[in-house]
Amino acid sequence: MTTEDEVAQTLASYAARAFDADCAVFARVGVNGLRLAGTAPGMAQLSEADKAAAQWTMDKGMPAGKGADTLPGARWLFVPLRTARLFSGVIAIGRDAPLSPIERRRLDAFADQAANALERAHLARAYEETQIEAGEERMRSIMLSSLSHDLRTPITGILGAASSLRVYGAKHDEATRAELLSSIESEAARLQRYVEKLLDMTRLDAGGIKAKKEAVDVGDIIARVVQRANAVAENKWIDGDVEPGLPLLKADPLLLEQAVYNLVENAIFHAKESEQIVIQAHYSDGVRIEVLDGGPGLPKGGETRIFDKFARGEATKDDGTGLGLAIVKGFATLMGAAVSAHNRSDQHGAVFTIAFPESALVSERSDDRGQPQSADNR
């Protein structure tokens, strides 16, 4: 419910009590449109004819309905809510007995107050919407510049190294030739990682990925990720740590593996000084898969935003794509799991978590040890 609706609701409830009547408040939409924004509790439904009468009041800026010059036979009285500048809406009062002249003057005074309150709320909402649009615009521009940088940089490296080899190959010494060749390989691999993520993200955005629900052994998934990650990580060691007897999960094995892998890859890029990355899985009201690193941790307030597309675009410039974590969130959501991130309490570093709820478990845990053990005191 928007603040504008809350204001309309409050006005309607107040007027209903004050005049012992049904009451509805219509708020302005655009220049001259109306929408029903608030009604007093337990009020009778407004008919299409009633709504048309409200619109007539808005258009003409004149009261209509019971006790007014226009439509005097109706059950409702419609009064425009007029500010100094414009009409901010219409208030409708429905009562079997017509309003007395004193009540009518009180209603007009009330309408003056209500008009201003409603207009302020309307402006606040319009302002907020503009802010959101501006935010999205900025997002788009960050996204585009990030995209073009991430695609262009490896291409520049590859083309440059290849043309250097072609034109100067004979002049280069053996070490330089080897360096240029390894540049071509590593930049192509970087481009490949980026394009894969871009495709994943595009398919997610287009709703083209359906998550399977198979019985999945988390231990298998983590073992595969550990193997893949250790093959590419330099100066780092990735470890798996799976609680024995963890129940099977209803999940999509490929999506889950990729999601966990992206978390590890994220740790490899962002926790540069961290030598060890641990993937833990344990039971805690469902199954939690956590990736722990020993890096600098998350910036303040970054805990939720970090899963947004291109969140890194503003802060850092590195080998990451800005898409990995957004894909984790997308895949997890498809499988009914939740993602979160926070800083470690035992040392510096970050923890990224994919949490599957109890309902995603296939079987009871094979050994019931009563209290589930937490990951920290093992």
Add this chain to the structure above:
Amino acid sequence: MTAASPKALIIDDEKAIRRFVRSVLVAEDFTVDEAFDLASAREAIAASKPDLVILDLDLPDGDGSELIPQLLTDGPAILVLSAYDEESRKVAALDAGAHDFVTKPFGVKEFMARVRAAMRHRLHEQGAPAVYDDGRLKVDLPRHQVLIEGRDPKLTPREFEILRLLLIAGGRVLTHRQLIERLWGKTQNVDVQTLRVHVRNLRQKIEADGESPTTVLTEPGVGYRFGL
């Protein structure tokens, strides 16, 4: 060039780009230093007094063009590495004193052509070759004479001046602003459209094919250069 090998400084945060640019410059007998951000670049500039600076604008700790004022005092040739969608940034770098740019991605031939033009500019700062002759187009600067296949194309004074400025820039790009200031002076308020009209007329008189010019080349959004 001096007898000792010229010194180049590569300022870029991308290892792969530093690597291949270094390989090219080493093959061209430069002594090469590298820096990866503004801070390390400032140190390297002070320490090595480079003859050529390869400058990426997009550095992790700021905009590479911040270094240009510091560089101008020692006078190295400055070649900017930029992206095609960074028009306003590369124009700003050129107007601040950078000598030329290459757009990523680029091959080594294009890169070395720009390096040579930027270095040439530095060495010939005071004087340009007096006569240019490519067989079809002949420009005799001291005599203010232009011949196309032996015929006088009858250039207006402004058209001749545009040709002269681009020619003495030796293949370096000149920004719209640089051309306008030199043609009309700093105080005149002349827009790019007016410059374009003169360039179009010049091309019609001297290019073999006005539709695909080979002598006066357009750098979209930036300016013009002489096609050597």
